[in-house]
Amino acid sequence: xxxxxxxxxxxxxxxxxxxxxxxxxxxxxxxxxxxxxxxxxxxxxxxxxxxxxxxxxxxxxxxxxxxxxxxxxxxxxxxxxxxxxxxxxxxxxxxxxxxxxxxxxxxxxxxxxxxxxxxxxxxxxxxxxxxxxxxxxxxxxxxxxxxxxxxxxxxxxxxxxxxxxxxxxxxxxxxxxxxxxxxxxxxxxxxxxxxxxxxxxxxxxxxxxxxxxxxxxxxxxxxxxxxxxxxxxxxxxxxxxxxxxxxxxxxxxxxxxxxxxxxxxxxxxxxxxxxxxxxxxxxxxxxxxxxxxxxxxxxxxxxxxxxxxxxxxxxxxxxxxxxxxxxxxxxxxxxxxxxxxxxxxxxxxxxxxxxxxxxxxxxxxxxxxxxxxxxxxxxxxxxxxxxxxxxxxxxxxxxxxxxxxxxxxxxxxxxxxxxxxxxxxxxxxxxxxxxxxxxxxxxxxxxxxxxxxxxxxxxxxxxxxxxxxxxxxxxxxxxxxxxxxxxxxxxxxxxxxxxxxxxxxxxxxxxxxxxxxxxxxxxxxxxxxxxxxxxxxxxxxxxxxxxxxxxxxxxxxxxxxxxxxxxxxxxxxxxxxxxxxxxxxxxxxxxxxxxxxxxxxxxx
Amino acid sequence: xxxxxxxxxxxxxxxxxxxxxxxxxxxxxxxxxxxxxxxxxxxxxxxxxxxxxxxxxxxxxxxxxxxxxxxxxxxxxxxxxxxxxxxxxxxxxxxxxxxxxxxxxxxxxxxxxxxxxxxxxxxxxxxxxxxxxxxxxxxxxxxxxxxxxxxxxxxxxxxxxxxxxxxxxxxxxxxxxxxxxxxxxxxxxxxxxxxxxxxxxxxxxxxxxxxxxxxxxxxxxxxxxxxxxxxxxxxxxxxxxxxxxxxxxxxxxxxxxxxxxxxxxxxxxxxxxxxxxxxxxxxxx
Numbered sequence: 001x002x003x004x005x006x007x008x009x010x011x012x013x014x015x016x017x018x019x020x021x022x023x024x025x026x027x028x029x030x031x032x033x034x035x036x037x038x039x040x041x042x043x044x045x046x047x048x049x050x051x052x053x054x055x056x057x058x059x060x061x062x063x064x065x066x067x068x069x070x071x072x073x074x075x076x077x078x079x080x081x082x083x084x085x086x087x088x089x090x091x092x093x094x095x096x097x098x099x100x101x102x103x104x105x106x107x108x109x110x111x112x113x114x115x116x117x118x119x120x121x122x123x124x125x126x127x128x129x130x131x132x133x134x135x136x137x138x139x140x141x142x143x144x145x146x147x148x149x150x151x152x153x154x155x156x157x158x159x160x161x162x163x164x165x166x167x168x169x170x171x172x173x174x175x176x177x178x179x180x181x182x183x184x185x186x187x188x189x190x191x192x193x194x195x196x197x198x199x200x201x202x203x204x205x206x207x208x209x210x211x212x213x214x215x216x217x218x219x220x221x222x223x224x225x226x227x228x229x230x231x232x233x234x235x236x237x238x239x240x241x242x243x244x245x246x247x248x249x250x251x252x253x254x255x256x257x258x259x260x261x262x263x264x265x266x267x268x269x270x271x272x273x274x275x276x277x278x279x280x281x282x283x284x285x286x287x288x289x290x291x292x293x294x295x296x297x298x299x300x301x302x303x304x305x306x307x308x309x310x311x312x313x314x315x316x317x318x319x320x321x322x323x324x325x326x327x328x329x330x331x332x333x334x335x336x337x338x339x340x341x342x343x344x345x346x347x348x349x350x351x352x353x354x355x356x357x358x359x360x361x362x363x364x365x366x367x368x369x370x371x372x373x374x375x376x377x378x379x380x381x382x383x384x385x386x387x388x389x390x391x392x393x394x395x396x397x398x399x400x401x402x403x404x405x406x407x408x409x410x411x412x413x414x415x416x417x418x419x420x421x422x423x424x425x426x427x428x429x430x431x432x433x434x435x436x437x438x439x440x441x442x443x444x445x446x447x448x449x450x451x452x453x454x455x456x457x458x459x460x461x462x463x464x465x466x467x468x469x470x471x472x473x474x475x476x477x478x479x480x481x482x483x484x485x486x487x488x489x490x491x492x493x494x495x496x497x498x499x500x501x502x503x504x505x506x507x508x509x510x511x512x513x514x515x516x517x518x519x520x521x522x523x524x525x526x527x528x529x530x531x532x533x534x535x536x537x538x539x540x541x542x543x544x545x546x547x548x549x550x551x552x553x554x555x556x557x558x559x560x561x562x563x564x565x566x567x568x569x570x571x572x573x574x575x576x577x578x579x580x581x582x583x584x585x586x587x588x589x590x591x592x593x594x595x596x597x598x599x600x601x602x603x604x
Numbered sequence: 605x606x607x608x609x610x611x612x613x614x615x616x617x618x619x620x621x622x623x624x625x626x627x628x629x630x631x632x633x634x635x636x637x638x639x640x641x642x643x644x645x646x647x648x649x650x651x652x653x654x655x656x657x658x659x660x661x662x663x664x665x666x667x668x669x670x671x672x673x674x675x676x677x678x679x680x681x682x683x684x685x686x687x688x689x690x691x692x693x694x695x696x697x698x699x700x701x702x703x704x705x706x707x708x709x710x711x712x713x714x715x716x717x718x719x720x721x722x723x724x725x726x727x728x729x730x731x732x733x734x735x736x737x738x739x740x741x742x743x744x745x746x747x748x749x750x751x752x753x754x755x756x757x758x759x760x761x762x763x764x765x766x767x768x769x770x771x772x773x774x775x776x777x778x779x780x781x782x783x784x785x786x787x788x789x790x791x792x793x794x795x796x797x798x799x800x801x802x803x804x805x806x807x808x809x810x811x812x813x814x815x816x817x818x819x820x821x822x823x824x825x826x827x828x829x830x831x832x833x834x835x836x837x838x839x840x841x842x843x844x845x846x847x848x849x850x851x852x853x854x855x856x857x858x859x860x861x862x863x864x865x866x867x868x869x870x871x872x873x874x875x876x877x878x879x880x881x882x883x884x885x886x887x888x889x
Contacts, residue, residue, distance in 0.1 A: 073696065073699050073700070075703065122874070123870060123873060123874060126873070126874055126877050127873055127874075127877055128877075129696040129699055130637040130696070130699050131828060131873060131877070133699050133703070134820070134821060134824050134828075135869070135870060135873070137817065137820070137821055138821045138866050138869070139866070141817065141818070141821065141862070142862050142863055142866050145859050145862055145863075146859055146863065148859070149857070149859035150859075255817065259707060266700065295715055296711070296715065298707065298711045299707070299708055299711035299712060299715070301707075302703075302704045302705075302707035302708040302711065303704070303708060305700060305701075305703070305704040305707075306684070306685070306701055306704035306705065306708070309689065309697050309700045309701045309704065310688050310689070310701065313697070
């Protein structure tokens with residue numbers, strides 16, 4: 001009976017999501033139909049404008065993954081357009097070697113673009129936002145200067161003719177459909193990626209980088225992939241652009257174009273594909289409706305950018321998000337279903353087989369402050385281990401050492417006898433150590449379900465390319481991740497909120513969302529940083545029952561808490577810290593009667 | 605030959621250093637790097653040419669008005685592009701808002717002033733020589749700003765208040781320092797310094813809207829290399845940048861000089877993201 005209801009609930013939630021999928025596809029289908037039928041209505045001039053919009057979109061679709069999804073402020077992307085335009089044109093014109101067929105030249109441009117996309121992107125892996133913005137800007141200036149100076153190849157200020165694609169794409173409408181087809185493919189591919197574990201991981205890097213690392217997401221690897229893709233499509237857009245212009249000079253590639261691309265994405269809304277697509281169409285067509293404003297177009301884009309940033313940071317996508325404007329139930333309670341945990345976490349492991357998580361003589365000081373000193377700790381699988389102590393006693397520091405945010409100066413942390421590498425957060429997830437945070441770190445613009453799916457990112461098997469093309473393994477991943485996340489949400493009692501934007505949740509719901517995100521990793525060890533803070537008495541009680549059930553499934557739980565009642569109710573063992581040193585360790589009963597502890601901490 | 609490389613290199617380096625100081629003064633007051641730094645330099649040159657050549661004002665008056673224009677733009681930056689996004693500093697919205705403002709000013713200048721570089725007046729009218737005024741004026745301006753800031757920070761109450769804000773905004777606010785008006789003053793001061801850079805360097809750079817992105821980039825290099833908020837680092841790095849760029853200019857040609865500067869910038873940043881002078885890591889969890 002229980003499982004039936006659960007299944008019914010899960011399928012209802014899935015149904016909700018499925019109708020959502022049709023709703024999401026509809027605007028794209030409308031745009032597709034308009035694009036296919038456009039030559040029937042539009043005149044020749046409008047055909048050129050539309051073609052230009054498609055070409056821009058080919059570039060923006062890739063840039064959208066960098067800017068909109070990953071949140072990297074890449075301003076100078078026109079550099080890659082320039083690069084692609086010149087590579088294609090120079091290779092087809094035969095300035096450096098025998099002329100190549102345009103398709104081959106375009107493909108080579110794509111490869112060159114991917115390489116340079118990676119080079120431009122590399123600084124983003126190490127530098128802060130403004131630094132990265134400035135380096136892309138610098139790169140854009142330099143590419144134009146090189147194009148101007150390298151006369152023997154690029155023709156300098158005189159320029160070089162653009163490629164002409166052979167029949168059937170040589171006529172105006174032929175080329176229109178060629179660009180339209182590529183734009184449609186780019187849309188399809190980026191929609192696929194956006195809805196894949198890669199897209200979710202990118203938004204996690206953008207909005208909750210620390211949590212992303214704890215979920216096993218490797219920022220450098222992911223960003224490198226995205227920069228390769230984005231560079232390739234940008235350069236291909238450049239080749240098309242050169243063909244549309246029929247003759248290119250460095251003047252054609254002003255920074256204004258870069259700004260147009262960039263602003264299209266922000267107007268459209270970060271983390272959306274439809275929004276930036278509409279933004280690109282809008283900004284390409286806008287100057288055509290107001291001819292006197294052409295000179296002022298970049299100025300207007302800048303004004304738009306300022307207005308968007310200050311007034312509607314969510315962009316068009318947020319305005320179109322009707323679903324999330326419906327009010328939520330006001331008196332909703334979180335009722336966890338611990339009975340679902342065995343299905344999620346697997347059968348309880350035999351206690352003897354699994355290894356413990358141990359800290360041996362761990363010490364860490366910040367300047368002269370000893371945050372933790374010579375700490376020994378052993379967390380057994382299947383047990384709840386409480387870590388208590390006054391503020392500043394080193395509880396969270398201990399947790400951060402275990403999960404790799406701090407490196408201990410002495411001592412080792414071992415899992416099952418193997419020392420954990422310092423600072424390697426994603427490796428913790430691969431070793432099935434999950435954690436939550438003192439202040440919940442959630443992707444506010446993503447749904448609760450998507451947030452929980454982020455937790456199991458490393459369990460996906462499909463590569464980025466498989467996700468781009470929506471191949472079977474990608475689809476299997478998605479089903480698997482979705483099912484696991486729904487189950488985890490049901491287990492913590494939030495499945496009714498699965499489709500809701502996470503930033504609409506109450507504080508206590510965010511705490512349980514984080515626990516669900518940690519649970520989908522099927523953790524061998526779960527580290528919780530004050531999970532009861534801000535919860536009501538009822539919620540704390542349910543949390544306690546949930547944590548006990550988690551430990552019964554074989555997971556070792558480290559619980560950093562201030563609520564003494566919760567600790568004493570559910571912990572198998574308790575360690576008390578004071579000023580970075582272990583004050584006492586033992587069973588709750590022993591700790592309760594420990595004289596120093598009672599004196600120093602429990603107040604008695 | 606060597607003399608002219610060194611002179612022009614030091615002069616342009618002083619302009620970069622001044623723009624770097626402009627970045628720093630704004631950064632110290634708000635933790636924000638503003639894209640308007642280079643725009644302020646550009647505006648200094650354009651306003652100088654506008655007031656003195658086009659409107660025929662006496663040079664001292666034109667100079668003061670150009671500085672006032674820069675200070676005003678600094679204030680506008682603070683009010684329009686910085687203050688509204690300070691609450692959510694971690695979202696880096698300031699990068700976008702200051703970029704938008706910088707673009708607006710730049711485009712406005714291009715359309716209403718000129719898209720071509722316009723002449724800048726010969727300020728002192730000294731006879732042309734190897735050690736020409738176009739070289740020593742930026743150096744003088746840079747020296748004046750360094751000495752002036754040093755005196756301000758060391759010997760005046762308001763200067764100490766600036767330092768307090770830069771050190772720890774929350775503590776400074778808790779002590780009752782008027783954080784907002786200090787921030788506005790800082791931005792006005794930064795605006796005037798930026799405009800001074802453009803004005804003193806006007807004879808070299810001319811009154812050209814396209815100077816804005818160049819100064820924004822080359823002015824940031826000393827900040828990144830010298831360590832953010834570190835004026836001495838910015839001056840040293842700015843002078844080195846100027847010398848490096850000018851010698852590369854003479855030796856291998858302008859384009860490859862830009863490529864060389866850019867490459868060095870990227871490599872140094874990748875090797876030492878905190879700048880050559882160094883800064884502490886922030887707590888993240």
